[in-house]
Amino acid sequence: GQNIDQPTEMTATEGAIVQINCTYQTSGFNGLFWYQQHAGEAPTFLSYNVLDGLEEKGRFSSFLSRSKGYSYLLLKELQMKDSASYLCAVRDSNYQLIWGAGTKLIIKP
Amino acid sequence: ETGVTQTPRHLVMGMTNKKSLKCEQHLGHNAMYWYKQSAKKPLELMFVYNFKEQTENNSVPSRFSPECPNSSHLFLHLHTLQPEDSALYLCASSQDLGAGANVLTFGAGSRLTVL
Numbered sequence: 001g002q003n004i005d006q007p008t009e010m011t012a013t014e015g016a017i018v019q020i021n022c023t024y025q026t027s028g029f030n031g032l033f034w035y036q037q038h039a040g041e042a043p044t045f046l047s048y049n050v051l052d053g054l055e056e057k058g059r060f061s062s063f064l065s066r067s068k069g070y071s072y073l074l075l076k077e078l079q080m081k082d083s084a085s086y087l088c089a090v091r092d093s094n095y096q097l098i099w100g101a102g103t104k105l106i107i108k109p
Numbered sequence: 110e111t112g113v114t115q116t117p118r119h120l121v122m123g124m125t126n127k128k129s130l131k132c133e134q135h136l137g138h139n140a141m142y143w144y145k146q147s148a149k150k151p152l153e154l155m156f157v158y159n160f161k162e163q164t165e166n167n168s169v170p171s172r173f174s175p176e177c178p179n180s181s182h183l184f185l186h187l188h189t190l191q192p193e194d195s196a197l198y199l200c201a202s203s204q205d206l207g208a209g210a211n212v213l214t215f216g217a218g219s220r221l222t223v224l
Contacts, residue, residue, distance in 0.1 A: 008149065031210070042111050042199070042215040050210075087152070095206065097213075099151035 002026045004100035006088050011106045012078055020073045020086050020103045028093025034062055034073050035087040037102070043087055046073070075105075083107045112136045115200050115216035122190065123224050130185040130219045132200030138214070139205050141183040143175060146197040146218065158183065159206050190223045197221075 005023045012018040024032070031050040037043040049055055049064035049071060061074040075082055088100040113134045122128050134141065143155040157165035158177040172194075174186040183200055197220050201213040 004151065033212075035213075035215075040217070042113070042217045043213075044111065044215070045212045048210040048212070089152075097154070101149055101151045 002092060002098045004088055004090060004098055006086075006100040006103045008101070009104045009106065011108060012075075014078055014080060014107055014109050016078050017074065017076050018078060018105065020075070020088075020105065022071045022073070022088035022100055024069050024071075024088075024090045024098070024100075026069075026090050026092045026098050029066055030091040030093065030095055032062075032064055032071050033089045033091070033097070034071075035089065036084050037087060038084045046086075078107050080107050080109070111214050111216065113200055113202055113214050113216035115198075115219050117219060118217065119220045119222075121222045121224065122187070124190060124192075126190075127186070127188040129187065130198055130200075130221075132183040132185075132216055134181055134183075134200075134202040134214070134216075136202060136214060138202035139180055140203045141177060141180070142201040142203075142213065143183065143185055144199040144201060144215075146199055152199070155185075157206070164206065187221075190221075192223050195221055195223045 003025045034046040035043040047062035054063045059076045064071045085102040085104045087102045089097045116131045140159045145153040154167050155169045156175040161177050172189050176184040197218040199218045200216040203213050
């Protein structure tokens with residue numbers, strides 16, 4: 001079966017750095033997505049990786065290793081507003097999106 | 110505001126009621142989706158429409174009935190639901206079903222409680 005694993009919950013301190021990992025086992029690979037979802041709000045797109053390496057976008061970066069079936073989302077200079085759930089999703093060989101259960105990130109002052 | 114609007118935001122219904130969820134997108138996208146989101150579970154794809162035509166029904170019980178009258182509107186008709194159907198129902202749209210960074214734009218969801 002297809003599976004996406006990410007930690008259920010993480011806690012970090014304002015101003016610090018946090019890395020949210022995502023590992024996947026899917027039938028083929030056609031890209032990996034990260035979405036952010038604040039409580040009671042719509043998930044919003046953060047990043048897309050299809051080639052190995054690091055993609056940087058302001059305070060957020062996303063890394064992909066296809067050979068290891070692994071990605072991470074790196075958040076720097078954490079702010080209270082970064083408290084949210086972070087969803088990892090992989091598009092398989094049939095272009096179906098396989099979703100992880102999400103990581104709830106709690107930022108403490 | 111993401112450009113995808115869902116109504117109602119909250120709905121409580123009995124198991125014998127009939128209700129509908131509505132989704133509207135103002136992005137000019139051609140594909141629309143219904144997802145079910147339950148606590149601590151991955152998003153479950155329910156239905157996909159592309160250019161108003163249903164392209165996917167992910168083994169969803171017949172008590173959920175989708176309708177897509179045009180590329181901007183999507184409905185989910187509900188009847189004879191079960192308490193386990195209580196969840197957040199998310200609507201999303203994308204430019205198409207193609208490859209590349211085919212990003213989904215989500216609505217804020219309709220929180221459904223079945224008593």
